[in-house]
Structure formats: structure tokens, C-alpha cells
Amino acid sequence: MVENKADVVIVGGGLMGAATAFFLRQRGLSAILLERDLVGQGATNASFGNIRRQGRFLKQLPLANRSRRLWGDLNRLLGEDAEFLASGHIRVAFREEDAATLEQYKEDSAPYGLHLEMMRGNAMRSRFPFLSPEALMVSYSPHDGHANPRLAAPAFGRAAARAGARVIENAEVLGIIKDGVDFVVETKGKGNFRAPMVQVSAGAWGRAIARALGEDVPLVARAPQMAVTEPMPYRIEPVMGLHSSLPGEGVYLRQVKRGNIVFGGGNRSFADLVTKRANLDPANTLKQLPHVARLLPPTAKLRVIRTWGGVEGYIADDIPIMGESGRQAGLFYAFGFCGHGFQLGPGVGATMAELIATGQPGVEIEPFSIRRFANGFEEPPAADKPHHE
Numbered sequence: 001m002v003e004n005k006a007d008v009v010i011v012g013g014g015l016m017g018a019a020t021a022f023f024l025r026q027r028g029l030s031a032i033l034l035e036r037d038l039v040g041q042g043a044t045n046a047s048f049g050n051i052r053r054q055g056r057f058l059k060q061l062p063l064a065n066r067s068r069r070l071w072g073d074l075n076r077l078l079g080e081d082a083e084f085l086a087s088g089h090i091r092v093a094f095r096e097e098d099a100a101t102l103e104q105y106k107e108d109s110a111p112y113g114l115h116l117e118m119m120r121g122n123a124m125r126s127r128f129p130f131l132s133p134e135a136l137m138v139s140y141s142p143h144d145g146h147a148n149p150r151l152a153a154p155a156f157g158r159a160a161a162r163a164g165a166r167v168i169e170n171a172e173v174l175g176i177i178k179d180g181v182d183f184v185v186e187t188k189g190k191g192n193f194r195a196p197m198v199q200v201s202a203g204a205w206g207r208a209i210a211r212a213l214g215e216d217v218p219l220v221a222r223a224p225q226m227a228v229t230e231p232m233p234y235r236i237e238p239v240m241g242l243h244s245s246l247p248g249e250g251v252y253l254r255q256v257k258r259g260n261i262v263f264g265g266g267n268r269s270f271a272d273l274v275t276k277r278a279n280l281d282p283a284n285t286l287k288q289l290p291h292v293a294r295l296l297p298p299t300a301k302l303r304v305i306r307t308w309g310g311v312e313g314y315i316a317d318d319i320p321i322m323g324e325s326g327r328q329a330g331l332f333y334a335f336g337f338c339g340h341g342f343q344l345g346p347g348v349g350a351t352m353a354e355l356i357a358t359g360q361p362g363v364e365i366e367p368f369s370i371r372r373f374a375n376g377f378e379e380p381p382a383a384d385k386p387h388h389e
């Protein structure tokens with residue numbers, strides 16, 4: 001069989017893989033994107049849609065800032081609209097101890113170029129009149145917001161294809177082997193693909209592929225759980241999150257223009273890598289509801305019309321795997337985005353493409369290197385942790 005050849009083969013067409021394919025073409029490299037199902041059908045499709053920088057691991061902010069700039073320029077870059085809206089993002093504290101950690105984060109993140117506004121009392125209530133009476137302080141990030149997770153990855157995939165990438169759906173990768181200077185990537189039913197460089201961006205399935213290539217990581221698959229209510233009149237512009245140190249309270253919500261409230265947070269459910277299903281636990285939604293109503297009291301009267309989840313990869317230290325392999329030249333990883341990869345997606349694509357094309361990533365990604373697990377690790381507990389957005 002004739003093998004298909006390119007500069008780079010990308011395994012997995014979620015937001016990370018599709019964005020990398022697009023930016024590789026911008027840099028003049030040929031790329032083949034292999035997606036087992038349809039582009040964007042994995043965790044990306046299930047995302048809440050938060051384009052949030054505040055609250056992130058500080059060393060991730062340079063990457064998040066790069067991504068935020070790209071979100072603002074996406075329509076021009078892709079020629080398609082992923083409905084990014086810079087509506088602002090607020091974290092709301094109900095207690096002084098939680099307000100103190102917001103203040104601390106403001107100070108710590110300022111050197112990274114994130115400028116947060118703290119508000120209390122009248123200033124807070126006149127700016128955000130819909131806030132709960134319990135609200136003590138908000139941390140406002142005016143340039144963050146939300147985008148449509150159903151549109152973003154397919155838009156990147158189509159733009160990559162228009163720019164000359166080969167985007168192949170229903171192409172499950174079965175194995176990757178090294179053959180001289182090239183990797184040979186074998187698929188189920190779509191033939192073999194050959195390239196001197198390969199990127200693994202297979203989301204929660206990245207662990208199995210990396211392990212087969214000799215680099216295991218402590219990833220577990222979990223299913224953060226989202227829901228949407230019936231509509232109410234549109235008046236909530238910013239994305240809102242309840243910032244709380246108490247387990248289970250950390251919920252978040254946003255209102256879409258047609259009025260529905262989308263919310264998430266609390267415990268994650270069981271995710272099955274074999275069936276690719278996120279198994280929803282109705283108890284999780286029931287536990288979220290009172291906290292959502294505390295954050296935005298009018299929601300107490302709304303009915304939930306739909307719930308969903310997605311299969312996401314969580315690394316034990318809650319930061320992703322990104323960068324070069326520690327073992328094989330030409331092999332790159334971008335997976336395991338721990339429930340916070342949607343905002344990062346465009347930046348991950350641009351950074352991986354820059355790294356692959358030039359050998360330099362353009363922003364610091366060393367903390368995300370797979371090499372941090374080269375000396376072994378403890379298997380992460382199967383027990384759940386709350387999903388904070």
C-alpha cells in the first residue's frame with residue numbers, strides 16, 4: 001500500500017490537534033490530521049465554553065495570554081466565527097478567607113500581565129446588579145469571556161483543510177512505530193501515514209498512546225458534568241464562578257444570548273475510555289443546583305432541560321502534557337488538559353506549531369513537559385476531585 005507522507009502527522013482532532021494543523025500550515029509545513037471520529041467530537045465538544053484566565057496555574061498564564069490574543073483574532077484567522085465574546089469573567093467570594101485568596105491571586109498574576117479588578121460593596125453591586133446578596137467581593141477579568149465549543153474545533157479543522165492540511169476523519173490510529181527517520185502511523189481502514197514528526201493530541205486517550213511509545217503519565221479520565229436551564233430574560237453578560245474553598249461549592253455559569261443558563265462544577269463523573277462515554281450522575285446536578293442558585297438567585301426557579309458531560313484527561317498534578325518527547329526526536333505531545341484546555345486551544349496550536357517548525361515554543365511550556373514523570377509516579381486515585389472553572 002502507498003503510504004501517505006507529510007512533515008507532521010497529528011493523532012487526534014480535538015481543539016489541540018485541529019489548531020496545531022492550522023498553525024503548521026501557517027508556517028508552511030505539510031500536515032495530516034487523523035481523527036478517530038469527527039473533528040471536535042471529544043472533550044472539546046462538551047466544554048462549558050469558558051475563556052477564562054484568572055485562577056489558572058501561574059506558569060500557564062503566558063500560554064493563556066497568547067491564546068486569549070488568538071481568540072480575539074480568530075474570525076480573521078479562520079474566516080469563521082466560533083462565537084467568542086469578551087463578556088468578562090467574574091469570580092465571586094462569599095467569605096473573607098476566599099476573598100483573601102482572590103486578592104493574593106491578583107497580586108501574583110499581575111507580573112504575568114493579567115489585570116484583575118477587585119470590587120466590593122456599592123461599586124460591585126452597581127456594576128453587577130444581579131449578584132447574590134451573599135456576594136462579598138468579585139474579582140473581575142474584563143477581557144475574558146466565552147466561546148462556542150461546538151464550533152471552535154471544526155472551524156480550525158476546516159480552516160486547516162482550506163490551507164492545505166489533510167484532515168482525515170473516521171481514521172482511528174492503531175499504532176505508531178519508528179522506521180528510520182520517519183514514524184509510521186497505522187490506522188484502522190485508512191492506510192498508513194509516514195512523517196518525520198508526530199504529535200499526539202488524543203485527549204484522555206493520550207496516555208495509552210504515549211505509554212505504547214515508552215512514556216507513561218499519571219492520567220485518569222473523568223467526566224465533568226454540565227447542565228443548561230430553560231431561558232430567562234438575557235441580562236448576565238460575564239461568565240460567573242463561585243470561588244470557594246469548601247468542597248462542592250465551586251460552581252460556574254454563563255447565560256447565552258437566547259436566555260438559557262449553562263452551568264457546571266462540583267464533582268466529576270465516571271468516564272469510560274472504551275465506550276467513549278461520560279456517565280452522568282444525576283446526583284451531581286442536584287448538588288450543583290443550590291450553589292448555582294446562591295450565585296445567581298433567579299436560577300432557583302428555572303428547570304434544568306439538559307445535562308451532559310465529556311471524557312477529559314486529568315494529570316495527577318492538574319497541568320497538561322505539552323512539548324517534546326523525552327525519549328524520541330520528532331515526537332511531540334499535547335494532551336491531558338485537565339478540564340481547562342478550551343481557553344488554551346488556539347495558543348496550544350500556535351505554540352506546538354512553532355515548536356515543531358522552529359525548535360522553540362515561543363512561550364514557556366517547560367512546566368508541562370512529559371519529562372517530569374520520567375522517573376516514575378504514583379498512580380492517581382480513582383476518587384473524584386471537584387471540577388473548578
Ligand SMILES: Cc1cc2nc3c(=O)[nH]c(=O)nc-3n(C[C@H](O)[C@H](O)[C@H](O)COP(=O)(O)OP(=O)(O)OC[C@H]3O[C@@H](n4cnc5c(N)ncnc54)[C@H](O)[C@@H]3O)c2cc1C
Pocket residue numbers: 011012013014015016017034035036037038039040041042043044045046047048049050051052171172173174201202203204205223224225226264308309310311312334335336337338339340341342343344389
Ligand atoms: C464537560 C467539560 C467542560 C469543560 N469546560 C471547559 C471550559 O469551560 N473552559 C476550558 O478552558 N476547558 C474546559 N474543558 C476542557 C476542554 O474542553 C478540554 O481540555 C479540551 O477541549 C481538550 O481538547 P483536546 O483536543 O486535548 O481533547 P479532545 O477534544 O478530547 O480531542 C482528542 C481527540 O482525539 C481523538 N482520538 C483519541 N484517540 C485516537 C486515536 N487512537 N486515533 C485517532 N484519534 C483519536 C478523539 O476522538 C478526540 O476527538 C471542559 C471539558 C469538559 C469535558
